[in-house]
Amino acid sequence: MKRKTFSVRFTVGTMFVIATLITGLVAVSLQYHFSKNMAVEHTVQNLSKAFEVVAQ
Template identity: 50%
Template sequence: MLVSAFQKLKQTIRFSIRLTVVAVFVLATSLTALIAISLQYYFSEKMALEASVKNFNLATGSVADYLTGVNEKSEKR
């Protein structure tokens, strides 16, 4: 009974070539856009994190040099 229902449904539903081509095009385009957006998000987040770490290290180096200079000046007096 179930098999005959599927066969009957298969006979009644027909997709045109135009519909199939458009559906495959939309699917491929959507998949490509999703992958591109995901990769852009991943790499931009990674780049922002690296830039933040670089600026933090630069700032801590400057503060350390300043404090070392202040310490040396206070030791001389």
């Protein structure tokens, strides 16, 4: 069986692309998570204020 070899340039380039994709995915996921939490907290605060006004 013939073993397939990869050049150093190909290996480094591939690892760079993979690391960039993983970093981007983590960044987008964290941005979504914290934006969603912030939006929910803001909505709850506004609804609580509206409820207090209506309850008076």
